[in-house]
Amino acid sequence: MDTLSAFVEMGGYARFVWPSFALTFAVLASLLVVSLRSLRRGEAELAALRAATGAAPADGPDEA
Amino acid sequence: MLRFANPARFMLLSAALLPWTAGATGVLIAAGLYFALFASPPDYQQGESVRIMYVHVPAAWMAMFCYTVMAAASAVGLIWKHPLADLAAKATAPVGACFTFLALLTGSLWGKPMWGAWWVWDARLTSVLILFFLYLGYIALINAFDDPARGLRAAAILVLVGFVNVPIIKFSVDWWNTLHQPASVFRMGGPTIDAHMLTPLFLMGLGFATYFVWVLLLRLRAEIVAGKIRALRLRQVRAAPATPVSGARPARAEG
Numbered sequence: 263m264d265t266l267s268a269f270v271e272m273g274g275y276a277r278f279v280w281p282s283f284a285l286t287f288a289v290l291a292s293l294l295v296v297s298l299r300s301l302r303r304g305e306a307e308l309a310a311l312r313a314a315t316g317a318a319p320a321d322g323p324d325e326a
Numbered sequence: 327m328l329r330f331a332n333p334a335r336f337m338l339l340s341a342a343l344l345p346w347t348a349g350a351t352g353v354l355i356a357a358g359l360y361f362a363l364f365a366s367p368p369d370y371q372q373g374e375s376v377r378i379m380y381v382h383v384p385a386a387w388m389a390m391f392c393y394t395v396m397a398a399a400s401a402v403g404l405i406w407k408h409p410l411a412d413l414a415a416k417a418t419a420p421v422g423a424c425f426t427f428l429a430l431l432t433g434s435l436w437g438k439p440m441w442g443a444w445w446v447w448d449a450r451l452t453s454v455l456i457l458f459f460l461y462l463g464y465i466a467l468i469n470a471f472d473d474p475a476r477g478l479r480a481a482a483i484l485v486l487v488g489f490v491n492v493p494i495i496k497f498s499v500d501w502w503n504t505l506h507q508p509a510s511v512f513r514m515g516g517p518t519i520d521a522h523m524l525t526p527l528f529l530m531g532l533g534f535a536t537y538f539v540w541v542l543l544l545r546l547r548a549e550i551v552a553g554k555i556r557a558l559r560l561r562q563v564r565a566a567p568a569t570p571v572s573g574a575r576p577a578r579a580e581g
Contacts, residue, residue: 272374273375278375278435278436279435282432283359297544301545301551304555308551308554312558
């Protein structure tokens with residue numbers, strides 16, 4: 263327990279060391295999630311668009 | 327290199343690479359964190375605060391590396407008009423901006439206990455702040471044009487002009503009097519820091535590099551998908567006059 267609290271205290275620099283690591287992790291993880299989500303959204307949109315246009319002939323859909 | 331620069335080939339290659347980059351990032355950063363937080367000694371002057379170095383320095387390396395990648399990709403895009411090169415530069419920009427932001431942020435968190443100030447207008451810090459603004463300016467410029475190709479071209483020129491800042495950052499600690507310490511890893515005559523500190527530094531650096539490749543591949547794939555969506559939409563719009571879909575007049579010419 264003693265070593266754990268010493269580890270958390272970081273020799274008195276806890277309020278500088280931990281935010282550095284936490285913010286780095288938070289920023290990099292957010293960018294990764296945003297990038298993944300935009301890729302998934304794009305792929306879904308493309309699939310929907312292909313399904314919609316793929317059913318219709320190129321010179322004009324027969325709907326409407 | 328150029329053999330894989332065809333969008334269809336890139337989609338195949340990147341799909342194969344994605345799990346490897348993700349795995350490598352996880353392993354390298356986990357190992358790097360272990361050495362950074364547990365298995366490396368405190369500094370004899372800076373104590374435990376030196377551990378900030380293991381995120382600060384790799385982030386600063388990547389800030390400059392990403393910008394160099396962007397400049398190289400922009401040059402290829404401008405000279406050979408390769409569409410994937412422009413997209414690679416565009417996909418790199420947010421990653422580089424994040425790393426630059428983190429270098430500034432963790433530097434500030436390290437500067438306060440060591441220098442007694444969150445920020446000083448010193449050559450190294452100021453030139454990195456300019457790098458951050460170059461990234462933001464690039465992203466803003468790309469989105470400022472209706473025609474994506476024109477935005478990419480204007481932004482490519484900005485990146486190449488701004489590249490002069492990269493050597494300024496690198497050598498700022500030698501050219502000017504500064505609070506920031508000089509280079510201690512990549513310098514003539516070898517590194518001056520202890521091997522125990524180099525291990526976590528390089529592990530984190532490599533982990534950040536594979537993270538960059540991972541996110542770059544994801545973002546490039548998203549750009550290519552967005553391009554396909556745009557092309558399909560354009561085809562739809564072009565086909566629209568012949569097809570009375572919504573409110574268009576039903577002009578049916580027979581025969």
